[in-house]
Amino acid sequence: MSSTPSLEELPPIAQPDDELQYFETHAPPANIAQLSLEVRDFIAHHHAAHRRVVLVSSGGTTVPLENQTVRFIDNFSAGTRGATSAEYFLEAGYAVVFLHRQFSLLPYSRHYSHSTNCFLDYLSEWGRIGEGEDAAEGGDVVVKQKYRQQMLDVLRKYRRAKENKTLLLLPYTTVTSYLFLLREVAMRMQVLGSEGLFYLAAAVSDFFVPPDRMAEHKIQSGDIPGAAGEDNHAAAAVAPGPRGKKLVIDLDPVPKFLNRLVEGWAPNAMIISFKLETDSAILLYKCRQALERYNHQLVIGNLLSTRKFEVVFVDNKKNENWIRVPEAKEGEEQLEIESLIVPEVVRRHNQSIGGASIHRF
Numbered sequence: 001m002s003s004t005p006s007l008e009e010l011p012p013i014a015q016p017d018d019e020l021q022y023f024e025t026h027a028p029p030a031n032i033a034q035l036s037l038e039v040r041d042f043i044a045h046h047h048a049a050h051r052r053v054v055l056v057s058s059g060g061t062t063v064p065l066e067n068q069t070v071r072f073i074d075n076f077s078a079g080t081r082g083a084t085s086a087e088y089f090l091e092a093g094y095a096v097v098f099l100h101r102q103f104s105l106l107p108y109s110r111h112y113s114h115s116t117n118c119f120l121d122y123l124s125e126w127g128r129i130g131e132g133e134d135a136a137e138g139g140d141v142v143v144k145q146k147y148r149q150q151m152l153d154v155l156r157k158y159r160r161a162k163e164n165k166t167l168l169l170l171p172y173t174t175v176t177s178y179l180f181l182l183r184e185v186a187m188r189m190q191v192l193g194s195e196g197l198f199y200l201a202a203a204v205s206d207f208f209v210p211p212d213r214m215a216e217h218k219i220q221s222g223d224i225p226g227a228a229g230e231d232n233h234a235a236a237a238v239a240p241g242p243r244g245k246k247l248v249i250d251l252d253p254v255p256k257f258l259n260r261l262v263e264g265w266a267p268n269a270m271i272i273s274f275k276l277e278t279d280s281a282i283l284l285y286k287c288r289q290a291l292e293r294y295n296h297q298l299v300i301g302n303l304l305s306t307r308k309f310e311v312v313f314v315d316n317k318k319n320e321n322w323i324r325v326p327e328a329k330e331g332e333e334q335l336e337i338e339s340l341i342v343p344e345v346v347r348r349h350n351q352s353i354g355g356a357s358i359h360r361f
């Protein structure tokens with residue numbers, strides 16, 4: 001079992017000057033001003049309607065190795081946890097700001113997107129699907145009978161979220177765009193006080209290439225004299241090795257922003273972070289350590305290998321509760337663990353703000 005570092009050995013948590021330095025030395029997403037106004041209006045609308053707002057972060061952030069990015073380091077996440085949880089928050093009556101990795105899974109469309117659930121597999125041969133404007137000349141595609149009810153259920157929920165404008169999609173790609181958007185939304189959510197909820201399921205990069213060590217052009221693998229990217233000061237550069245050329249990467253730790261979120265950006269909100277480990281022997285320790293370091297309310301721990309079947313709630317009152325779902329038998333529908341996680345989060349959120357039941361459609 002790997003030795004578990006003490007609090008002191010961990011990279012320092014972000015202090016105000018780290019935050020200042022990071023945001024001053026990185027460029028925000030080009031459209032952040034427009035997105036910030038959309039978030040402001042979204043929050044104001046639902047606050048006026050006495051509807052709670054939750055920020056759900058989802059997907060994995062990237063760390064570019066070149067300014068003109070050809071190569072990047074990615075963090076594992078398909079976006080299933082975030083997209084599925086967002087659906088259950090919407091069903092619980094929350095409005096959702098969905099801060100997600102661009103092109104990762106989205107609420108509702110996740111059932112039919114990506115290669116694992118290709119929408120086209122749900123369609124049968126050409127035939128007439130309906131009358132009036134639905135029926136084009138020569139007939140339309142027909143959803144296979146066995147999928148119709150499920151698809152109609154998803155479609156109804158999707159349309160309800162659109163009609164009620166309860167889902168705001170904010171895409172990011174890099175860890176920098178994620179952090180800028182997280183800070184922007186958090187500042188806007190301050191108006192919600194303790195009713196604000198953060199559900200941080202995104203897989204956030206822990207290391208990055210500082211701008212002053214970033215190669216401008218694609219790092220060259222062969223010898224091109226004077227080619228850009230051979231700068232020896234670059235954090236990622238090709239160097240001679242015992243078995244020929246190798247790529248040497250020297251990254252800095254991303255300032256730990258969770259502390260800034262808790263203490264500065266959203267001081268009154270309920271903040272839930274996910275802790276991802278692969279070694280079961282250190283999961284609980286790392287969850288407790290995160291709570292001690294960041295002083296937020298709840299860490300949901302999960303292992304990469306069993307994340308769809310079990311999670312553990314570790315809260316700041318030292319309670320540790322496992323939630324588990326049985327793995328579906330062959331041919332059976334898998335119970336989504338988020339159908340249990342989100343109601344438990346909502347229960348705890350109710351408790352933290354005095355238990356008022358929330359507005360439902």
Ligand SMILES: CC(C)(COP(=O)(O)O)[C@@H](O)C(=O)NCCC(=O)N[C@@H](CSSC[C@H](N)C(=O)O)C(=O)O
Pocket residue numbers: 059076077078079080081082200201202203204205206255256257258259273274275276277302304307
């Ligand atoms: C990524 C998964 C496993 C979901 O997978 P998909 O369903 O395939 O999307 C999610 O459940 C999770 O653990 N997310 C959190 C993963 C993560 O990076 N957590 C961070 C802490 S929260 S990120 C906060 C940041 N590092 C900071 O401290 O400022 C960690 O474990 O260290």
